[in-house]
Amino acid sequence: MDIILLQRIEKLGTIGDVVTVKDGYARNYLLPNKKALRANEANKKVFEANRERLEKENAERRTEAETAGEKVAGTEIVLIRxxxxxxxxxxxxxxxxxxxxxxxxxxxxxxxxxxxxxxxxxxxxxxxxxxxxxxxxxxxxxxxxxxxxxxxxxxxxxxxxxxxxxxxNVPASFTEERDPNAEPGEIPAEMLEDGVEAETIEGEETSEETTEG
CATH class of the missing domain: 3.10.430.100 (Ribosomal protein L9, C-terminal domain)
Structure with missing residues (x-):
C-alpha cells in the first residue's frame, strides 16, 4: 500500500514522503494511529494544502521533546529483583x-x-x-x-x-578459615594436591643436607 507519512517513521521516511508498506502494517498501525494517510489523489491534495501547518506543528513538538529530553537523558533507575x-x-x-x-x-x-x-x-x-x-x-x-x-x-x-x-568457581578450600595453629607461611594440608606435599618435604631434606655440608 502507498501511504503519505504524517511524521517521521524510522526506516521509512519523514513527513510528506510517499512510501510503500505492507497492507497489514498500514491498516493496523500507521493509519489508525494517524501517522500516515493513504496515498490517493484526494489525500495528496489535502496533505499539500495542510503541509505548512503540519510541518510547523511537528517542529513545535520536536522542540518540546528536545527540552524534555535534556532532563530525562541519562537518568538511572534502580530496579531491585x-x-x-x-x-x-x-x-x-x-x-x-x-x-x-x-x-x-x-x-x-x-x-x-x-x-x-x-x-x-x-x-x-x-x-x-x-x-x-x-x-x-x-x-x-x-x-x-x-x-x-x-x-x-x-x-x-x-x-x-x-x-x-x-x-x-573459587575452590571451597580457599574460602575456609585458616588453621589458627598453622605456622607462618604454612599451607594447610587440605589445600595440597597429590604430589605437592612430597615435593615440599623432599625440598626441605635437600636444604638440610646442604646446610650440613
Whole structure:
C-alpha cells in the first residue's frame, strides 16, 4: 500500500514522503494511529494544502521533546529483583517497570515511548531507549540488582555478575578459615594436591643436607 507519512517513521521516511508498506502494517498501525494517510489523489491534495501547518506543528513538538529530553537523558533507575546465582531474574523487567521507575524520578513517560525490544531478564546495567518524538530519542539506564548495595556497585562500574561467577568457581578450600595453629607461611594440608606435599618435604631434606655440608 502507498501511504503519505504524517511524521517521521524510522526506516521509512519523514513527513510528506510517499512510501510503500505492507497492507497489514498500514491498516493496523500507521493509519489508525494517524501517522500516515493513504496515498490517493484526494489525500495528496489535502496533505499539500495542510503541509505548512503540519510541518510547523511537528517542529513545535520536536522542540518540546528536545527540552524534555535534556532532563530525562541519562537518568538511572534502580530496579531491585530476585535472581538465580547466574544472574537470571525470576521474572523480567518490562515497559511498565521502566515507566514506573522514571515516574519515581519525576519523569512522565508514556509506555508507548519506551522502546525495549525484549524484556530485561538479567542483572546488570541496561540501556533503554525513550522516543519522546519521532525525531528525538534519548537513552536511560536501568540498574537491575538484587539489593541497593549491589545497585550502587553497578552504578560505579563494578560487574557484579562477573564477581558472582568468580565466587561460584573459587575452590571451597580457599574460602575456609585458616588453621589458627598453622605456622607462618604454612599451607594447610587440605589445600595440597597429590604430589605437592612430597615435593615440599623432599625440598626441605635437600636444604638440610646442604646446610650440613
Amino acid at each position: 530476585a535472581s538465580s546465582n547466574s544472574g537470571q531474574l525470576y521474572g523480567s523487567v518490562n515497559v511498565r517497570d521502566i515507566v514506573a521507575g522514571l515516574e519515581e524520578k519525576g519523569h512522565e513517560i508514556d509506555k508507548k515511548q519506551v522502546i525495549m525490544g525484549n524484556p530485561i531478564k538479567t542483572l546488570g546495567m541496561h540501556d533503554v531507549r525513550i522516543d519522546l518524538h519521532p525525531e528525538v530519542s534519548v537513552t536511560i539506564k536501568a540498574n537491575v540488582a538484587r539489593s541497593d548495595d549491589e545497585a550502587e556497585l553497578q552504578a560505579q562500574g563494578v560487574d557484579v555478575m562477573a564477581q558472582m561467577f568468580e565466587e561460584d
